[in-house]
Amino acid sequence: MVSDRTKKARSDDLYRIFTMLRKMGFRLQLRGLPPHHIEALMRYWTADSGVADELAKRGAQANLQPRAHPLSAAHIQGQLSVLRTFCSWIGKAGMVRDAKHYMTPDRCHLVSRKSAAEADKSWHAAGVDFDAVYAKVRARCIYVATQLEVMMAFGLRRKEAVMFSPRLAVVPGSTVCPHSDPAKRRMQPDAMRHQRTKKAAVAGARAAFSGLSWTSLDVLI
Incomplete structure (x- = not known):
C-alpha cells in the first residue's frame, strides 16, 4: 500500500518522463522500456555534451533543448526508482539498472549521492540573525x-x-x-x-x- 501522495508523485513523474521521451523523438510502447530510452534519459538528465547532436539526428532539436547543468544525483536516482516501479507493473522487473551502469567511469560522480555534508548550511554559518x-x-x-x-x-x-x-x-x-x-x-x-x-x-x-x-x-x- 502506498499513500495518495506517492501515487500522485509517481503519476506526475511518469507523465513527465514519457512526455520527454516523445519530445526526444522516440516512439513509445508501454509494453516495455527499451534500454536505449533509459540511456537517452540519463544522458539528458546529466547534461551530456552529445545530447544536442542526438536530438538533431532525430529531428527533435526544436522540441527539447539540452540541459545546461545536470540534475542532482538524488533527483536522478528518484526518477530511476519510479521507472523501476513502472517496469515491475508491466512484468519487466530488473529492466532498469543501477544509475552508474549508464555512466562512463569519469561521469559516475554525477549520479552518486553524498551522505555527508560538504559545507555548513546552517543559518549561523550563513550569518543569519x-x-x-x-x-x-x-x-x-x-x-x-x-x-x-x-x-x-x-x-x-x-x-x-x-x-x-x-x-x-x-x-x-x-x-x-x-x-x-x-x-x-x-x-x-x-x-x-x-x-x-x-x-x-x-x-x-x-x-x-x-x-x-x-x-x-x-x-x-
Whole structure:
C-alpha cells in the first residue's frame, strides 16, 4: 500500500518522463522500456555534451533543448526508482539498472549521492540573525513563529514542527538527552512554553501556511 501522495508523485513523474521521451523523438510502447530510452534519459538528465547532436539526428532539436547543468544525483536516482516501479507493473522487473551502469567511469560522480555534508548550511554559518528573522515572522503569523522557534530549539524539520503537540511531546527529563549546544538548550524551555500558550498552534498552522509559505522565509531573511 502506498499513500495518495506517492501515487500522485509517481503519476506526475511518469507523465513527465514519457512526455520527454516523445519530445526526444522516440516512439513509445508501454509494453516495455527499451534500454536505449533509459540511456537517452540519463544522458539528458546529466547534461551530456552529445545530447544536442542526438536530438538533431532525430529531428527533435526544436522540441527539447539540452540541459545546461545536470540534475542532482538524488533527483536522478528518484526518477530511476519510479521507472523501476513502472517496469515491475508491466512484468519487466530488473529492466532498469543501477544509475552508474549508464555512466562512463569519469561521469559516475554525477549520479552518486553524498551522505555527508560538504559545507555548513546552517543559518549561523550563513550569518543569519535568528532573532531578527523570528521577529519578522512573528509579526506576520504567531503560529509559524512558534513552529520556527521549536525548529531552532529542538532541531525539528518543518513537517515535525507543524504537527508538533506539546502535550504529547513532554516526557520525563531523565529520559531525554539535552541538546549539545548550550544556547539551544537554553531556548528549549521558552520554546515549549510558547507552544503551550498557543492552544491552536497545530490547527492554526495549516491555515497560516496557506498565506505564508516557507519559501517566503527567504524573502524575510
